[in-house]
Amino acid sequence: MDKNQAIGFVLMAALLMVWFYFFAPEPPPPSQEIANDSANIANPQSVTPDNGSIATFQDGENQSPALDSADLNNARYGVFTPAMVGKDQELSLENNVMQLYFSSKGGLVNKVELSEYEDYRYEKPLVLLDEQSSRIKYMISTGYGNIDLAQLYYTAEKKSLGDTLILQFNAALGNGKFISHIYSLAPNSYEVGHKFVISGLDSEIAGGKVSMIWDNHLKRLETDIKYSRNYTTVNYWLTSGSMEELSARSSEKQVETFSEAVSWIAFKQKFFTTGYVFNDPVSTGTVSAEYAEHDTTTIKYCQASIDIPLANFSTSAGSNKYYFGPIKMKNLKNVAPGFKENLYLGWPVVKWINQFAIIPIFNFLEKYISNYGIIIIILVFILKLVLTPLTYKSHISMAKTKALKPELDELKEKYGDDMQKMQSEQMKLYQQVGVNPLSGCIPMLLQMPILFAMFQFIPHAIEMRHKSFLWAEDLSTYDSIVSWSVNIPLISSFYGNHISLFTILMTLSTILYTWANSQSTAQMQGPMKSLQYFMPLIFMFMLNSFPAGLTFYYFVSNLVSFGQIAIIRKFVDDTKIRAILDENKLKNKDKKKSKFQARLENAMKASEENKKSRAKK
Known part of the structure; x- marks a missing residue:
């Protein structure tokens, strides 16, 4: 072996050593079980929680792998952690006029059915509200952040007290702290008692208040949706003794802030209302209503946002109440002071x-x-x-x-x-x-x-x-003997897309009565004579969409x-x-x-003199 060959072998050996050191093959992959364990340790967010815990980490949060889910929940929800998990169950209360459905998640009313009434499709029962149309949140501010008490899980107990049904939801938080909803329903009643208790949590809730936010997308209940919108609004009762209401006919969004203490609020439609009566008046809140212009299943989007003092939730505080039912005097008059004003009957006289x-x-x-x-x-x-x-x-x-x-x-x-x-x-x-x-x-x-x-x-x-x-299917809306869907300029706007026969008969009978009455009086002259026959025609256009009754x-x-x-x-x-x-x-x-007569003549003289003086000018 010459010198050049020796140098070549040495270089080749050195290259092989470098190759095996830096480019050695990877070891075989671990078993699936080991791989899953490794992934769980690396990413604690991906752990599926069992019944004793829930995953609460948000993207971007840096948490120690050694911190278990219970610690994470305590960090996020604190004392409310025990009620953040549970099983969502549906419960109900029923009497002979309505059925109420509740959820153990939130402990609130999810659905209301009125057994004696039909919806606009003539189907029973009438669903006044459901989960898709109505949602209530009870927001509190804590050291852990904002928490919605409607997201807590409650245990439920159903019992009776005489003829009255009781449904109690309870969320035990430990150390004597708890939150509960207690509902009561008597026979033949549209009123639902609601006692909401928050006990032992004063130090946990900042600001000493609970914000009740009720979003209520009022469902279509009547055939004539346009006419129904003109009767749909939010009413509330001032403790000074008067009712305030948002403009029902306005197409713009209406918002009002309470100017003084309020005893109750009501989401009022043409024939039905959903109301909440406070045992202790509330002073801070806003209500709003907005047209659901292109929604054929919703009349208006309404909301009530109210701050309720924490003292109103004490065990010694009185019970509030809901009203889910018809706008009927005999049902409204005993609900609360002023609640019957939801049935509008005109000016005082x-x-x-x-x-x-x-x-x-x-x-x-x-x-x-x-x-x-x-x-x-x-x-x-x-x-x-x-x-x-x-x-x-x-x-x-x-x-x-x-x-x-x-x-x-x-x-x-x-x-x-x-x-x-x-x-x-x-x-x-x-x-x-x-x-x-x-x-x-x-x-x-x-x-x-x-x-x-x-x-x-x-x-x-x-x-x-x-x-x-007779030919009228529903006396609470217009009777239609002819209708059309095509929009006819002016006609559709001022008269409608239908012809009411009762309105035509009313017009003809008014003209007949006017003629008969004129035979007993001195004949009118000039424009007044024509006007007395023209006015019934104006009312024919105005009343064409009014109730047949x-x-x-x-x-x-x-x-x-x-x-x-x-x-x-x-x-x-x-x-x-x-x-x-x-x-x-x-x-x-x-x-x-x-x-x-003297005063009347003097008044006429003064009027005539004024006319003459204006004519000279």
Whole structure:
């Protein structure tokens, strides 16, 4: 071996040693069990928790591999850790008018069914709310962060106290600390007692308050979704004794902050409401409502966000209550002070007529008559009978005015260019014959509150919901004999995409009544004569989408009024009326003006002078 070969072998040996040192083959892979253990140690987040623990790490958190899941849970939830795991079970309470469903996770009401009512598809029971539409959170601030008490797991116990059913949810947190929900349901009741207790946790909850956040997407319950939205809002009762409400007809999002202590809140729809009554009033909170414009299953998106003092959750605090049910006077009036205001019955005078006259009569009739169309007819006859003296007096007054038409026409021809003089002579004539020109209007004005009372009562009467009569399938919404889906400019906007037969009959009967009434009065001249026949046509457009029960009421009322005029005419002798007026004219020829007439003439003179002064300018 020469020198060059020796150097070559040495270099080759050195290269082999370097190769085996740096590029040796990897050892065979470990068994699957060993691989899994290694992965668990390297990534504690991937451990599937057993029933005694839950994984709570968030991405990016650096935790020691030696820290077990129990330690991690304690770090995240602290004293609330024992209630962060459990089994979600459904429980229920039921009486003869509704069924409530609860979840052991959260211990809250998840679903409400009203057994006696149908939804807009005429299917029973009516689902007032469910998990998809309603969610309540009870948020607290702690040293571990914000915690939603609705995410805790509770154990449940169901029992009864006499006829009242009790369902209690309890979350034991150790060392005498606990959270519980206690619900009570009596027979035939839409009220659900709710006692919410938080015990031994004052030092754990920052700010001394619990924030109740109730998101309620109000479900579609009625056929006419557009009309329903105009009746859907959030109401709340101030302890000073008045109800506040968000604008129901506004298409903009409505938000209001409590200006003073509040006793209850209510998510009100046309015929049903979901309410919560606080045993101890709350002072801090906001409510909001927003149109669900393109959602055909939801009417409005509503929310109530309320801060409740921690003292209201003590074991000695009173019980709150829910109300899940119909907007019906007999059910609302005893729920809480002012809760009956969820049934809107009009302005004060109109409301009193409804509350103390119309509703009691209506409730009496429905005890014996099941057909609500017949009830409406009887109600019309009762009201017309009560108002007959006023109607008769009004008719006699108008007949006297008609008898004076020749004299009035003569004055108009004589003083037509001098309005002040003509009005003065007219008042002199009225005084001489003993006729008060306002006496025909006063009886009509006295009847107006009843007209307005029915206008408010029938659209809000849940008793007529899904009740049929003749061709109307539902007296609580419009009756449609013809409908179309195509949007017709102006027609669809101002009249609708349907034709209500009761509204047409109401319009025709109004025109008939107007004509019959004009035969008993002095004929109107000029635009007023046309206007009295044009107004019913305007109401035909306005009321086409109103409840069939209302337009049917007006139709029957017009027919009865027409009959009243026909009967009264048989007892009124125009010749005798003329003779009485002539006799009064002779008696009162030299009679001084009354104080009322003097004031009226002075007012007319002042008005005429103002017109002349404006004309000169």
